[in-house]
Amino acid sequence: MKIASLVVRAKPEHFVSLQERYRGIPGVQVHACCERSGRMVVSVEDGEGYAVTDSILAVSMAEHALSVTLAFEYTDEGLELQEA
Incomplete structure (x- = not known):
């Protein structure tokens, strides 16, 4: 399993088009948008x-x-269960 969290900077007027684009990328979810700061939180x-x-x-x-x-x-x- 691999997971990454990203902070995307964009102009707020482009948030809708970016969210639509990101829906088409495998494994990507948009979790939050802040128009004031121009940031989106995205996970992959x-x-x-x-x-x-x-x-x-x-x-x-x-x-x-x-x-x-x-x-x-x-x-x-690479993680393996190890006995103590």
């Missing part, structure tokens, strides 16, 4: 047939996205 989760990195790239390359900051990232790859 992996799934069958696509990579989180590709979805993050698509979010950052979307028209009207001014900047994207990776706020949180988690992966359980």
